[in-house]
Amino acid sequence: MIKFTRTTLFFCFFCFLIFLTKEAEAIPSVTADSAILLDAHTGEILYERSSMEARPPASTTKIVTAILGYEMGDPEEETIVSQRAGTTGEASIHLYPGEHVTLGDLLTGALVRSGNDACVAISEHLAGSEEFFTLWMTAKARLLGARSSQFFNPHGLPHKQHHSSAYDLAVVAYYAIQNPSFASTVKQKYANLDHREGWPKEIRSTNRLLWNYPFADGIKTGTTRAAGACLVASATKEDHHLIAVVLHSDDRVGDTMRLFEYGFAIQEGK
Incomplete structure (x- = not known):
């Protein structure tokens, strides 16, 4: 029968505490109410917090708008901005009713500068109306595997039934x-x-992660009072590619950077 001295037991307990501490340190500190980190090559979930919870997505909605824009339209096509599009509030690229603009510039304005006006113009150009376009958005998201998303506008301004999830x-x-x-x-x-x-002719991205994290290569910010600060992000380091989402975050750039560092450490350790 093996006997343990008090010294041995104390040493084992001490090592166990160190192990727990290192494990705790490895898990990233995230302020977001909902978050997820995916290995973009395998689809493996590396981290998640309430990732299936339905939440207002704010301007991250524009990812779905842009998917349809690139797949259903020609960037060289010209459209005329409607009264409705030209007077859409909040974030904008300052379109005016009657202005001629290409679909490609509308998509760039929606993704880079988060133009709500550009999103309405895209939806009207492709579907004839904003309302009909949002039916396409919901259908497309479901086809891609989004489990609970429901869209009622193309830009993410507040609507009680407009929601998505980190997943x-x-x-x-x-x-x-x-x-x-x-x-x-x-x-x-x-x-x-x-x-x-x-x-303007030149616009600046709303995504500060592009300036703060060297491996970042997109994707989209979002902010409303109900949604809080949100960020859907992509980062690539050598052969590793990660997708992170943080919703209602107190520090969306910091949260996302910590998630990416955690994910790359896991991938490099395999």
Whole structure:
């Protein structure tokens, strides 16, 4: 029969405490109410917190709008901005009713500068109406594997029944980033709207992660009072690719960076 001295037991207990401490340190500290981290190559969930919970997604909604825009339209097509689109409030690229602008510039304005006006113009151009376009958005998201998303506008401004989840947004973001046009747009810190009549011609991304994290390559921010600060993000390091989503975060850039560092450490350790 093996006997343990007090010293041996104390040493074993001490080692166990160190092990628990290291494990606790390995788990990222995340302020977001809902979050998820995916290995974009395998689809494996590396971290999650209330990821299936339905929440207002704010402007991360525009990921789905852009998916349809790139797949159903021609970026060179020209559209005329309607009164409704030109007077849509909050974040905008300052479209005005009657302005001529290409679909490509509308998509860039929606993704880089988070233009709500651009999203309405996209929806009207492709579907004839904002209301009909949102039916396509919900259907597309469900086809991609989003389990509970329901969209009632193309931009994410508050609506009681408009919701998604961290999991759903990770699924649609993974799909969207496979599109070269989408991927090249969301990684830009600055972009030019060369085929529009109005101002501004140059816009700056709302995604501060692009300046703060060297491996970041997109995707989309979102902010409303109900949704809080949200971020759907992509990062690539060597052969590793991650998708992170944080919703209602107190520190969306910091949360996302910590998730990515955690995920890359796991991938590099395999």
